[in-house]
Amino acid sequence: MTRPDIGSDIKRMTAYCTYCPKMCRFSCPAAAAEGRETVTPWGMMRLFEFARDGSVALDDDVADAFFHCTGCRRCQSFCAHDNDVPRALWKARQWAVESGFLPEPYVELYERFEKSGNPYGDGPVELDASPFDAEGTIGYWPDCSTVEHRPQIIGPIGRLMSQMTGQKIRLIRSADFDRPPCCGFPLSGAGIEDGDSCRDEYWPILDDLDAVWTDCPALAAWNRPDSSWPLTEDDTQPSIDHLFVLLADQLGNLPAPAAPLQVDDTMLHQSCYVARQLDGLDDVDTILSYICVSPPQKMAYQGDESPCCGGRCHYRVLEPDASDEAARRVVETLDRNEEAQKVVTTSSMCGHAMGEAVDHEVVTSLLEMVCRAYDCFES
Numbered sequence: 001m002t003r004p005d006i007g008s009d010i011k012r013m014t015a016y017c018t019y020c021p022k023m024c025r026f027s028c029p030a031a032a033a034e035g036r037e038t039v040t041p042w043g044m045m046r047l048f049e050f051a052r053d054g055s056v057a058l059d060d061d062v063a064d065a066f067f068h069c070t071g072c073r074r075c076q077s078f079c080a081h082d083n084d085v086p087r088a089l090w091k092a093r094q095w096a097v098e099s100g101f102l103p104e105p106y107v108e109l110y111e112r113f114e115k116s117g118n119p120y121g122d123g124p125v126e127l128d129a130s131p132f133d134a135e136g137t138i139g140y141w142p143d144c145s146t147v148e149h150r151p152q153i154i155g156p157i158g159r160l161m162s163q164m165t166g167q168k169i170r171l172i173r174s175a176d177f178d179r180p181p182c183c184g185f186p187l188s189g190a191g192i193e194d195g196d197s198c199r200d201e202y203w204p205i206l207d208d209l210d211a212v213w214t215d216c217p218a219l220a221a222w223n224r225p226d227s228s229w230p231l232t233e234d235d236t237q238p239s240i241d242h243l244f245v246l247l248a249d250q251l252g253n254l255p256a257p258a259a260p261l262q263v264d265d266t267m268l269h270q271s272c273y274v275a276r277q278l279d280g281l282d283d284v285d286t287i288l289s290y291i292c293v294s295p296p297q298k299m300a301y302q303g304d305e306s307p308c309c310g311g312r313c314h315y316r317v318l319e320p321d322a323s324d325e326a327a328r329r330v331v332e333t334l335d336r337n338e339e340a341q342k343v344v345t346t347s348s349m350c351g352h353a354m355g356e357a358v359d360h361e362v363v364t365s366l367l368e369m370v371c372r373a374y375d376c377f378e379s
């Protein structure tokens, strides 16, 4: 069997984990929800180390273990070596898939993606496209979870972007599908493609745009050199970044909301990709300061330590029950806070996962709150 070419930094990471007394075990949403040592950061990395050096054979069970990381980087916040476990495990997955081990749920994910350009659904999507203009040179590329689960906020986000930039906004669409396309990150989570090949194969043409903004933290992370999986630089692409960067920078130039939001009864969940892949905590605080009378309630673990809801698409299709359990655990922290009855989260995908696990009425998203504060639901 071919050994993977993984580079010295990942070799160092797998070695550190293999001989570690599992210092980060408690932090991992998969380990907590599944209750198995094999899917702790230590267990997954150790198996990668042993499979790579030939001490254990790469078979279905070993390969399966590599896929139970959501990419949340929470273990890294508690790791003395600052190990980037998702970076290593994404490599392990690619190697497993190249070696013929693709977990069965990902076959369906791949087929759905090929058919519809979205890992979640293939039906028609009703969205308000009136704020957008195909001639615009600033793009909005919606998170595929927003497209499938919260399409009603796509129009308001377009209005908000127009107000902030004073420019026409183009909704990123696909020539092949009747909906904004997914960037392909779920395929990389499934080990089927890497980021560069997703860009080459699946992205629409963007080179006539000046900038692209997205509410997909995974797409934004791909475009950051300090994330777990940075794309190779490509000068022909416009800058692509998370909408929170734009909002934090520009909301202060708009007239203040007529009625700032009262969120005393709401607890803030920091999506792990926004917090740890995008380093977006300060942007979120800035945005909240523009729209709220006072900040929402904090969770026990906040900021760099914020919990992962297990809602990432590739993990959710692989382990739906554990994904639900991880999401439930996050929302149930409401029980420990007498003031709070709702959760606001910074990612569409997390909002959907938590809403499905508990109750959609209990969960809202920060972008929805911003659009409400600035009356963007009115056309």
Ligand code: SF4
Residues within 6 Å of the ligand: 016, 017, 018, 020, 021, 022, 023, 024, 025, 041, 042, 045, 075, 076, 078, 079, 080, 081, 082, 083, 085
């Ligand atoms: S990520 Fe760090 S703390 Fe966790 S098992 Fe590896 S070396 Fe230990």
Ligand code: SF4
Residues within 6 Å of the ligand: 027, 028, 029, 030, 031, 040, 041, 068, 069, 070, 071, 072, 073, 074, 075, 076, 085, 086, 308
């Ligand atoms: S990045 Fe998150 S899901 Fe992956 S091993 Fe670390 S804590 Fe677990």
